[in-house]
Amino acid sequence: MTDGRHRGPSVVLLSGGMDSATCLALASRDARPVHALTVRYGQRHDRELRSAKALARRFSVASHVVLDLPLAPILASALTDPRRRVPSGGVRRASIPSTYVPARNTILLALALGCGESRRARSIYIGANAVDYSGYPDCRPEFLRAFNALARRATKAGVERNAAPRVVAPLLRMTKADVVRLGERLGVPWEMTWSCYRGGRRPCGTCDACRWRAKGFREAGVPDPGA
Amino acid sequence: MTDGRHRGPSVVLLSGGMDSATCLALASRDARPVHALTVRYGQRHDRELRSAKALARRFSVASHVVLDLPLAPILASALTDPRRRVPSGGVRRASIPSTYVPARNTILLALALGCGESRRARSIYIGANAVDYSGYPDCRPEFLRAFNALARRATKAGVERNAAPRVVAPLLRMTKADVVRLGERLGVPWEMTWSCYRGGRRPCGTCDACRWRAKGFREAGVPDPGA
Numbered sequence: 544m545t546d547g548r549h550r551g552p553s554v555v556l557l558s559g560g561m562d563s564a565t566c567l568a569l570a571s572r573d574a575r576p577v578h579a580l581t582v583r584y585g586q587r588h589d590r591e592l593r594s595a596k597a598l599a600r601r602f603s604v605a606s607h608v609v610l611d612l613p614l615a616p617i618l619a620s621a622l623t624d625p626r627r628r629v630p631s632g633g634v635r636r637a638s639i640p641s642t643y644v645p646a647r648n649t650i651l652l653a654l655a656l657g658c659g660e661s662r663r664a665r666s667i668y669i670g671a672n673a674v675d676y677s678g679y680p681d682c683r684p685e686f687l688r689a690f691n692a693l694a695r696r697a698t699k700a701g702v703e704r705n706a707a708p709r710v711v712a713p714l715l716r717m718t719k720a721d722v723v724r725l726g727e728r729l730g731v732p733w734e735m736t737w738s739c740y741r742g743g744r745r746p747c748g749t750c751d752a753c754r755w756r757a758k759g760f761r762e763a764g765v766p767d768p769g770a
Numbered sequence: 771m772t773d774g775r776h777r778g779p780s781v782v783l784l785s786g787g788m789d790s791a792t793c794l795a796l797a798s799r800d801a802r803p804v805h806a807l808t809v810r811y812g813q814r815h816d817r818e819l820r821s822a823k824a825l826a827r828r829f830s831v832a833s834h835v836v837l838d839l840p841l842a843p844i845l846a847s848a849l850t851d852p853r854r855r856v857p858s859g860g861v862r863r864a865s866i867p868s869t870y871v872p873a874r875n876t877i878l879l880a881l882a883l884g885c886g887e888s889r890r891a892r893s894i895y896i897g898a899n900a901v902d903y904s905g906y907p908d909c910r911p912e913f914l915r916a917f918n919a920l921a922r923r924a925t926k927a928g929v930e931r932n933a934a935p936r937v938v939a940p941l942l943r944m945t946k947a948d949v950v951r952l953g954e955r956l957g958v959p960w961e962m963t964w965s966c967y968r969g970g971r972r973p974c975g976t977c978d979a980c981r982w983r984a985k986g987f988r989e990a991g992v993p994d995p996g997a
Contacts (some may be wrong), residue, residue, distance in 0.1 A: 645885075697873055
């Protein structure tokens with residue numbers, strides 16, 4: 544992943560958070576031209592979108608598609624249903640968290656697969672992480688392997704040329720502190736990223752996403768310019 | 771599939787064409803309550819949507835979600851790009867047809883998977899067909915098997931309860947004539963369905979979709995009330 548080999552065109556799923564920003568920096572180094580794809584699936588605020596747009600400009604992507612996908616009518620989750628509470632119970636979890644969005648990463652990767660095949664991309668970067676967020680079924684290595692097996696059978700590129708875009712998840716086995724260290728080396732502009740589940744002018748500091756972020760910077764011994 | 775066993779809640783991908791209408795009739799018999807999902811991914815006309823709505827009413831579905839998904843910015847295809855020609859070269863094909871939409875069925879099934887998990891569906895009905903349209907990679911049995919393998923790993927329902935919604939494609943090995951015969955037995959209101967790639971007041975009769983439809987009715991020896 545970080546061996547410097549050039550991988551050809553890529554799609555980066557860009558939410559505007561720390562993980563996708565780090566993926567964008569990696570792809571910009573290893574897999575140009577980079578096509579960024581941001582899917583707005585009904586999150587409660589636009590702050591993340593502003594971050595995604597700023598990051599796409601900063602890394603001079605070849606294209607940035609922002610797709611509006613109002614999933615609320617078909618799904619149910621804390622992230623898309625304004626009646627449900629933002630989780631702030633802390634960062635230790637036993638089971639699948641309430642922020643789980645049914646089939647979320649399957650939907651995002653399916654869209655990235657279509658985008659990638661249209662642009663002859665060789666890889667799709669997703670900031671999935673199996674360490675800190677191990678509770679999500681669609682952030683696990685076996686999910687990603689199953690998606691790549693599907694992509695080879697689902698696409699014209701896969702069937703005719705054995706060249707289906709391949710999902711890569713370079714942060715999969717990293718802690719948040721590892722991500723901070725990697726991003727530091729790559730020059731990720733952390734102040735442009737957004738993590739907070741709430742959409743105020745400043746991060747709330749108390750939701751789980753803010754706690755994960757703070758923990759990562761603290762353990763990496765790096766000050767967070769976005770806090 | 772047609773053994774009359776009750777399968778519990780289902781999601782039906784409903785485009786408004788003959789195949790999805792027949793799936794809707796099957797699910798209404800075998801897998802209630804039925805939730806219909808229509809995805810408007812940038813087709814050139816609204817005629818199909820009117821058909822989908824009429825069919826959903828006729829079969830008294832529990833819910834009908836119409837999702838607007840403007841894929842044109844991220845994909846390239848005859849069905850979504852108005853600059854490309856409607857294919858009318860006939861119904862014999864050697865390779866993947868120009869109407870192929872990158873990752874189309876992966877995207878549709880991913881959305882149906884999210885919808886289905888939210889509604890505790892046990893099955894997702896899709897009118898994919900591997901006989902007449904064998905050129906599409908994402909209409910083949912190996913694609914559908916790979917998707918089901920993915921769904922078991924992607925969802926909370928699959929991981930926690932081994933109860934991921936399962937994709938069923940009851941028309942997969944049927945010719946269009948077989949579909950007409952099955953639909954006749956189930957009472958599918960063919961006059962409510964729409965097949966033509968063009969969106970006029972009447973079917974054009976010359977595009978490939980019209981030709982497939984005419985061939986099916988002719989071979990089944992049934993008059994087409996929608997022609």
